[in-house]
Amino acid sequence: MRALARLPGRQREALVLRFYLELSDDEVCQVMGIRPGTVRSTMARALAALARELGGEVRA
Template sequence: MTIDGVKQALSFDELVQSSERRLLRLGLMLTGGVHSAEDLVQTVFARAHRKWARISALDHPEAYLRTMVVNEFLSWRRLRRYGEVPVAETADQPSGEDISARQAQRDAAWRILSGLPRQQRAVLVLRYYEDLPDSEIAEVLGVTPGTVRSNASRGLETLRNKLPAEEEH
């Protein structure tokens, strides 16, 4: 934030308030579950708080937090250790419409997406949900843009091959 051309650093609380919802949505897309996304983002905020003096000096601390969320997701062993499998969560209140087919499609998509290797899944989420270009995805993941493109290609090919036959019509 700037005041009269002078950069004013956000406080940690201000950054949490301004970025929490976006990071939770990113976490949800990566993990597939609200509770797992909350755990992921909370872990990142706890680590960011310890490094706040360094993070607050950055030009774009929000982008740094996004990178932390993706990296934490990629290295998270808790999901495997406890046998958790990310699944789409159903709405808390019925909408009055018959949503069984839509929910079945959503569940199938989450199952297929959750079956991808973490790197491919992260690339697809950053590309199609966060709408980042390959160069930024490469920077977030610490890989080359060519690796991003090959992961995206492999991930999309897997998704295409696993789509239910009735989805293709």
Template sequence: MRLAVLLVGDLETAEDVVQDVFARLHGRRRPSDLTLAYLRTCVLNGSRSVLRRRAVMLRRTQRVTDLADSAETAVLIGESRRQVLLALARLPRRQREALVLRYYLDLADSEIALVMGVGQSTVRSTTARALARLLRELGEDE
């Protein structure tokens, strides 16, 4: 759930993504065949699909909604965390994914590479670029 919330930006959509993943996997595999990395990959792919659909809808309607600006969100999270989440949302998709997998789920480079379907060196370089950009977004020195 944490992975999906951080990638799609809201709890309701994240719950839908996770529920869809479990519904698709139900009955197809034995529970012993399911690995945590496989489930993470499924949630990541489901989140990507949601974000693609969301981008298409935004292009069609030309209206941009910023979920982090809602009063409810401001009450639920502190101002500094809100700033970090806003800066995180402005990062490119792959950089955001790398940071979420590394710092929110505490995964190692090898696990992140497996989930994202890239090499470990790509994970390291993407994470470094993402951190540098996040610090710039937050107005802090590298």
């Protein structure tokens, strides 16, 4: 939870919507008001940052 809290707000929001609330990418787009490509790139950056924080690899 601490590693997640250290992520930028937009990245944290995308991860929570996708993995905690189990929304689809399209639903995340609607909630966040961003395009599908932006959702995917935001998730990729968030997972990479989370992996760095945790000292390993995080997979979706």
